Amino acid sequence: MGVPLRQQLTVASYLMKQKLKGAKKYPLVLMLEPLFRCNLACAGCGKIDYPDDILDKRLSVEECLQAVDECGAPMVSIPGGEPLIHKDMPKIVEGIIARKKYVYLCTNALLLKKRIDDYKPSPYLTFSIHLDGMQERHDASVCQDGVFERAVEAIKLALGKGFRVTVNCTLFQGEKAPEVAEFLDYCMELGVEGITIAPGFSYEHAPRQDVFIKGTDVKELFRGIFKIGKNRKWKLNHSSLYLDFLAGNQSYNCTPWGNPTRNVFGWQKPCYLLADEGYANSFQELLSDTPWEKYGTVKNPKCAGCMAHCGYEATAVEDMLANPLKGLITAIRGPRTDGDMVPEPAPQYATTKHTPTISGIPIRVE
Numbered sequence: 001m002g003v004p005l006r007q008q009l010t011v012a013s014y015l016m017k018q019k020l021k022g023a024k025k026y027p028l029v030l031m032l033e034p035l036f037r038c039n040l041a042c043a044g045c046g047k048i049d050y051p052d053d054i055l056d057k058r059l060s061v062e063e064c065l066q067a068v069d070e071c072g073a074p075m076v077s078i079p080g081g082e083p084l085i086h087k088d089m090p091k092i093v094e095g096i097i098a099r100k101k102y103v104y105l106c107t108n109a110l111l112l113k114k115r116i117d118d119y120k121p122s123p124y125l126t127f128s129i130h131l132d133g134m135q136e137r138h139d140a141s142v143c144q145d146g147v148f149e150r151a152v153e154a155i156k157l158a159l160g161k162g163f164r165v166t167v168n169c170t171l172f173q174g175e176k177a178p179e180v181a182e183f184l185d186y187c188m189e190l191g192v193e194g195i196t197i198a199p200g201f202s203y204e205h206a207p208r209q210d211v212f213i214k215g216t217d218v219k220e221l222f223r224g225i226f227k228i229g230k231n232r233k234w235k236l237n238h239s240s241l242y243l244d245f246l247a248g249n250q251s252y253n254c255t256p257w258g259n260p261t262r263n264v265f266g267w268q269k270p271c272y273l274l275a276d277e278g279y280a281n282s283f284q285e286l287l288s289d290t291p292w293e294k295y296g297t298v299k300n301p302k303c304a305g306c307m308a309h310c311g312y313e314a315t316a317v318e319d320m321l322a323n324p325l326k327g328l329i330t331a332i333r334g335p336r337t338d339g340d341m342v343p344e345p346a347p348q349y350a351t352t353k354h355t356p357t358i359s360g361i362p363i364r365v366e
Contacts, residue, residue, distance in 0.1 A: 027073035033263035034059040057264040067262040070283040084111040090118040104128040109154035121162040177224030194237035214305035219248030227337040240331035242316035248341030258314025
């Protein structure tokens with residue numbers, strides 16, 4: 001597992017406190033989105049199709065730190081958009097570190113060489129750099145040539161300056177297990193701390209809908225990857241039971257409040273991935289007023305096929321706390337890569353076609 005012991009102990013202590021308090025719903029990671037604007041236009045992204053007046057919005061330093069304090073999660077992930085575009089991002093990161101929260105600053109790395117001296121190495125700061133595979137695959141994913149080379153250059157620069165660096169990889173249609181394994185080997189050769197890897201979520205707003213991989217295909221792909229990786233020392237930044245879930249060996253419902261999102265609209269209902277379900281004015285309002293029972297892979301067609309870590313990692317952590325022996329055995333042996341998979345749950349909704357929207361306006365998907 002690609003997480004330092006110090007951070008593991010902090011998170012474990014936080015989880016035990018929640019259990020002792022009897023908390024039923026609590027956050028594990030705050031998804032803090034200070035802006036949607038990006039300097040790329042990736043085929044599988046649903047964040048950049050907002051009108052310019054929305055893309056120009058920014059959360060202030062004060063709003064960001066208030067969200068961190070409200071939520072109380074021990075970890076903060078800052079996705080986007082491209083966070084390094086935000087002129088006050090160094091102050092935001094500094095404020096989060098001062099609160100002794102672990103912050104993952106997600107970036108496509110195009111601006112990192114220019115902005116890296118705005119930050120100081122810290123055990124609380126990690127640059128999470130977006131790479132969706134080797135050069136040809138990644139550049140196709142982000143729809144721009146040369147991005148892979150610049151990202152790798154930025155990784156080497158950040159590591160050389162003493163920063164914690166991880167890679168954030170999203171898998172799409174057409175992936176082959178040997179190619180993904182080659183990529184994971186390459187990341188380890190680069191010397192990154194760990195790799196976050198998950199199937200892409202089929203954002204309604206994404207410009208292309210044919211790039212997403214779903215259902216059994218996801219599980220077969222991950223079984224192939226893990227089979228190759230049994231004797232390789234990949235540092236995957238996930239719990240062992242989440243990886244076992246990706247391989248089709250665990251039946252989980254999502255835990256959407258585990259990774260709550262604060263963005264330019266407010267606290268997003270119900271999760272980071274669904275953008276048209278409404279917003280709350282505070283974290284407590286999000287917890288109390290969101291109709292959680294309406295969401296999940298079997299309850300809502302928008303959630304169908306989702307296996308993203310922001311929905312299911314918290315579930316896997318809960319399972320590990322409830323069944324530590326199962327978690328330990330899975331961590332030692334690795335995900336099971338053969339035999340029957342757990343059955344696909346039957347949908348509890350009418351399977352009608354859903355029309356994608358942006359800000360409530362129907363859009364046409366070619």
